[in-house]
Amino acid sequence: MTTTPNTASETVDVLIVGAGPTGLLLAGDLAAQGISVTLVERRPHRTNNMTRAFAVHARTLELLDSRGLADELIRTGTSLTSLRFFGKLSLDLSRLHTRFPFVLITPQYEVEHLLERRARTAGVHFRYETELTSLRQSAEAESVTAEFREADGSRTTLTARYLVGADGMRSPVRHALGLPFPGGSVIRSMVLADVRLTDEPSDILTVSGGGDAFAFVAPFGDGWYRVMGWDRAHQAADSDPVDLDELREICRTAFGTDFGMHEARWISRFHSDERQAPSYRTGRVFLAGDAAHVHSPAGGQGMNTGLQDAANLSWKLAAVLRGHTADPEALLDSYHAERHPVGAMVLRTSGALVRLAMAHTPLQRTVRTVTSKTLTAVRPASDKAIGMVSGISIAYRAPRGAHPLTAKRAPDLSLQEGRLHQLLRDGTFVLVTPDGSAAPASPAPLVHAHWRGDRTTTLLVRPDGYIAWASDHPDPTALRAALGR
Numbered sequence: 001m002t003t004t005p006n007t008a009s010e011t012v013d014v015l016i017v018g019a020g021p022t023g024l025l026l027a028g029d030l031a032a033q034g035i036s037v038t039l040v041e042r043r044p045h046r047t048n049n050m051t052r053a054f055a056v057h058a059r060t061l062e063l064l065d066s067r068g069l070a071d072e073l074i075r076t077g078t079s080l081t082s083l084r085f086f087g088k089l090s091l092d093l094s095r096l097h098t099r100f101p102f103v104l105i106t107p108q109y110e111v112e113h114l115l116e117r118r119a120r121t122a123g124v125h126f127r128y129e130t131e132l133t134s135l136r137q138s139a140e141a142e143s144v145t146a147e148f149r150e151a152d153g154s155r156t157t158l159t160a161r162y163l164v165g166a167d168g169m170r171s172p173v174r175h176a177l178g179l180p181f182p183g184g185s186v187i188r189s190m191v192l193a194d195v196r197l198t199d200e201p202s203d204i205l206t207v208s209g210g211g212d213a214f215a216f217v218a219p220f221g222d223g224w225y226r227v228m229g230w231d232r233a234h235q236a237a238d239s240d241p242v243d244l245d246e247l248r249e250i251c252r253t254a255f256g257t258d259f260g261m262h263e264a265r266w267i268s269r270f271h272s273d274e275r276q277a278p279s280y281r282t283g284r285v286f287l288a289g290d291a292a293h294v295h296s297p298a299g300g301q302g303m304n305t306g307l308q309d310a311a312n313l314s315w316k317l318a319a320v321l322r323g324h325t326a327d328p329e330a331l332l333d334s335y336h337a338e339r340h341p342v343g344a345m346v347l348r349t350s351g352a353l354v355r356l357a358m359a360h361t362p363l364q365r366t367v368r369t370v371t372s373k374t375l376t377a378v379r380p381a382s383d384k385a386i387g388m389v390s391g392i393s394i395a396y397r398a399p400r401g402a403h404p405l406t407a408k409r410a411p412d413l414s415l416q417e418g419r420l421h422q423l424l425r426d427g428t429f430v431l432v433t434p435d436g437s438a439a440p441a442s443p444a445p446l447v448h449a450h451w452r453g454d455r456t457t458t459l460l461v462r463p464d465g466y467i468a469w470a471s472d473h474p475d476p477t478a479l480r481a482a483l484g485r
Helices: 021-032 058-065 070-074 108-122 172-177 244-255 302-321 328-357 362-377 379-390 420-426 476-484
Strands: 007-017 037-040 078-080 082-085 089-092 103-105 125-127 130-138 143-150 155-165 183-197 206-209 213-219 225-231 261-276 285-287 429-433 446-450 458-461 467-471
Touching: 007 021, 007 143, 007 302, 021 037, 021 108, 021 302, 037 155, 058 070, 058 302, 070 108, 089 379, 108 302, 130 155, 130 172, 155 172, 155 302, 172 285, 183 244, 206 244, 213 244, 225 244, 244 261, 261 328, 302 328, 328 379, 420 429, 420 446, 458 476, 467 476
Parallel strands: 007 037, 007 155, 037 125, 155 285, 429 446
Antiparallel strands: 078 103, 082 089, 130 143, 143 155, 183 225, 183 261, 206 213, 213 225, 429 458, 458 467
């Protein structure tokens, strides 16, 4: 006799597939705005997914600050004010104009712990060991229906007004949409391990190498270190055996020492791809994080880019679901329009770094030397590189004729009512006006703040910290129009 698996059904506002950092931030943001959210993850709860992320850059720390999480996260790691590559290239992060002029070195699980706690507190419903098997969209019902298989073999059907795939490089959501993921491997046969070291490296973040090998060492803070290495002379398949002796030899080639490496708690081999989905939105389904873009780990931008995707998308979905925008489709389309170019930029910059590290021929090594010297010695070039890697200089395309500040990141302004990032913690727009100005009527919740000095510029700052509209002169009509949009 054949037993038919049980079938359950559930309806929510937003269904998020993937409980990594991107999905957790997005879910917490939406739930904090009163949106019903279910977060589905195929893995069991608390399973270590062996992620490689260690760097939390300045722009991401600003986003976490506007959620009240940055200071707590900083206590879990170590701040690094400069980045050094190839022994010649040095980027001075202390020049960044931000409350966080550094990169925070902390394991990804620390980020996930904070974001999960926030999401649970906000009311997100978690479903673990639940794997997507199919999805379909209904224009008439204005919904997305997804089918899942539970750990016990039973089937679950979840219906949502919108669905977000934050489910990684092999994204089942992206596959279900039939979207291509063009690109290829940028580097093969990387060896990755968690080990103990007898000799502690002198730098917090140790990166070095020549044309034949390079390696990376970062501390967990509990006596364990994450070590990653690559050897041009040994290009094996991901499935080939790997042992600690191979990683020791790579480190000796790159650093001149293996730091007394011993006691690996796990070790594996992997390859790194450069890929990007052509569209981040298909109807009522969105892609974010590694489901939308993957690239080399050089520069540590992967997790950061995904978190910034989530911050961009969350307030737009909330505005549409709460009826706070006059043109929902245009607002949702702006997610792809703004974030796809950023993903492409990260692919270029991280790809350039890893190709410089892999430089092999005399010409390639000359290019690396010249590039390193230029970025180290020429202030404008160095500032541009620092801004891109940290995310601080990322800006979106402004409408023609807009104020020069429009679509740029707003710094953490010191206002009469407090710091801007503190005022953004309600997840609403912040209107900054000269002292004495009255707050206009707004279709959406709005925090009204005032300059401390005699500045006359009016700024309308989005929940993700970017400037939606600005004017150097009082313009009530234009402000009302901006608030409506």
